[in-house]
Amino acid sequence: MKLSRREMGMVALCVLVVASIGVPSLKQVKSIDSRTPEALAADAERVRARCAALEQEIAGLEKDVRSLSWSEEPSRLPTRILTELDLVAEKAGVTLATLRPGRPMAVASGSKLPFTVQVRAPFPKAVRFLRRLQQTQDRVALERLQVVSTDASTDVVSLELRLAVYSSVPPESK
Structure with missing residues (x-):
């Protein structure tokens, strides 16, 4: 396949744009392997605390639903x-x-x-x-x-x- 100079210039420009956007984005992504066990444990604890808070919120909302609905058929x-x-x-x-x-x-x-x-x-x-x-x-x-x-x-x-x-x-x- 033969490309004209204009087409080759457009392809080169696209490659530069993708590289200038993609490379910095990839540098920001940290692999899980690079995290310390302490950091992973802290994240797990934050997730557990958030789950407990959400469970309490759900229980409160269920109580509100029961108070606003009938228990009859x-x-x-x-x-x-x-x-x-x-x-x-x-x-x-x-x-x-x-x-x-x-x-x-x-x-x-x-x-x-x-x-x-x-x-x-x-x-x-x-x-x-x-x-x-x-x-x-x-x-x-x-x-x-x-x-x-x-x-x-x-x-x-x-x-x-x-x-x-x-x-x-x-x-x-x-």
Whole structure:
């Protein structure tokens, strides 16, 4: 294969660029054989300490997950959630129009049960309901909120909430 002068110049330039970048990089890499046993032992101890710290962090996070999820089977949750949401709605002065539970889905820590809730109320009471829901229901997550004004002459709005509750029990497989 015959190369022109221009091509040979480009190849030489590429070789110089690779050499100027690669050689210093290779000098920075130290082989494991060149490390002393004390340095290796210190590194191993740092790794052990970091592993212990991570295990403690995981234990704390698992405790948080347990406090934010239900320990009941997903099939038993809709009636319990309905009771709690009805109580929140009553204290806020609104009524629940509909509550539709979805199908339980498997997640890493158990299962997720989605709900769709519709509330129709004057706007101030609807906001009060949302605040009470947020303040009193730690184990109910608001995924989506849709506010629709149903009548321009009044302050009555319709809320559609997409809620999710989590259970530490995996869903039943069919």
